Amino acid sequence: MRTVFWENNELKMIDQRILPARFEVISYRAHKDVAFAITDMVVRGAPAIGAAAAFGLALAGYESDSTSTDGLLADLQTAAAVLKSARPTAVNLAWAVDRLMNVAKSITGSTADLRVAVLNEAQKLADEDVEINKRMAEHGAALINDGDTIIHHCNTGALATVDWGTALGVIRTAHEQGKRIHVLVDETRPRLQGARLTAWELEQYGIPYEIISDNMSGYFLKAGQAQKVFFGADRVAANGDVANKIGTYMLALAAFDNGIPAYSVVPTSTIDLSLAHGGLIPIEERNTDEVLGIQFHGEPIAPKNARARNPAFDVTPNRLLSGIVTENGVVYPPFDVNFAKVIR
């Protein structure tokens, strides 16, 4: 089953807020509900939210009762803005919506033709995501040696994409190639996507793993107990600076300090050549309930009126990255020059 898929005129998505306690699939018929699902992180992961937004726009086509293509295009444009504003950091969201809007604008047939064209393009985008992930995984798996212990941050698996995954897809492919791999899974505070989602996926793939607190990765890197670091990205700037889930910067720094290679794995759609460097990438600050709302021994973890901060992403400077793995090959520094080899 895919993480994001179209069935019976509905968008269906695995509810990632409640895994691993419960596995549930939610159906969507309205683009505004899809936008909220992206904001509330029913679906998360840059490629997955791109696909969700694409199907959300397809829903908007069917929601519109406009009988003229101009009216329908205007409704789609309004829905596109709603979907694009659901989350700011991952560029795939805008990339997917813009791609569909370009197709919509090129249609010269009836409103029915237009609705179908948008849905078909969403489906094509979703299918391509799976295919791209598998190519990425092949390129990345070549970087992994038999016996490697790999530190992985956040969730970048099937749940973060339409299927297969980016960084976790690389690990999965290396495992299927027969390489013996052990994964140290960063729990990934505050929302614990590592402990909740990555561990859940690794269980299913039969890949050995242990969960660690994010602040432990430096210990294992320094102790020589990890040989590689892999993570995804939500947006990559033109110079190779990488915005990814909060904590990635400190992990990459610890890898660099110990001479351990760190790789970001992304589809080329995540590379935003319009931004010269990572400092220009918008960083979302989310509700502080995500930080304060966990329980320790069943009790609140902080005094009643405690306040918190919650930046959801950080930027890892290009100098800390050994390579960026894409569907068209591994890019090595200097990234600003070498991106031309994979972006066509």
Added chain:
Amino acid sequence: MRTVFWENNELKMIDQRILPARFEVISYRAHKDVAFAITDMVVRGAPAIGAAAAFGLALAGYESDSTSTDGLLADLQTAAAVLKSARPTAVNLAWAVDRLMNVAKSITGSTADLRVAVLNEAQKLADEDVEINKRMAEHGAALINDGDTIIHHCNTGALATVDWGTALGVIRTAHEQGKRIHVLVDETRPRLQGARLTAWELEQYGIPYEIISDNMSGYFLKAGQAQKVFFGADRVAANGDVANKIGTYMLALAAFDNGIPAYSVVPTSTIDLSLAHGGLIPIEERNTDEVLGIQFHGEPIAPKNARARNPAFDVTPNRLLSGIVTENGVVYPPFDVNFAKVIR
């Protein structure tokens, strides 16, 4: 009220496992229970467990029914071994027990004299801890500027000592001097001493703070939103390498990468000149329930059979520290040379 104190022939300690949800004081009459309380982290923080072990040894004197000083000394020696083995990393535990045993061995009077001498030395050690902390705090507060935002790791306040605190004592003194301070409190996974204990203390002192996940400190340091980093230590090697709560290494690395000064605040009793470098400091690995046992939205954070790792400390290399604050002044690099100025 002190964190660790003697009253009515009992050792009393604030139960730090259940704060901030409940404030309870537990009474101890047996040294083995004190050893277990140290292992189970009823009491934690290097200076506090030193004082707890000292009073634990005093209890052992009263537990012994030996009528000869040799027999009593043998019982104390057995209890000393039990107390010293409660936790491996903080050197203060062994330091305190050894100090009391040296006093015990020097007593030439009756068994009653010996019992009283051990208790008096424990009380003296506890009183000295408070006085030492206040001297440390004066030296450290001079490093803090009006308007500073300070990132603080773990708990190093009154709860980590007999009273006042080490790194948090510095912050408290700077606050009492009228400096306007804001503290970014690392939650400090896995046991959340920052969110639970440091935030609770800061509330009482009226010092503004916000809780962050440990993996966020790099973001704030890179964004120029923090001017200082302060933490304690469980053991400092002769070259200035610092073993402290897991995550300190990654925090110090992020501070260094951004040119932000990072200070460890310790009594000289935490400096272990017998170990040439930090690689020789024993690092405790604790039960993985501490990592896996929190709840997210009331649900487990990991699949049912998930495994984890739980190193409780890491070693921060001396190259990442701007200074080490002691009761006898701030030590600057090269630490191996300059420790002689504060250790008498």
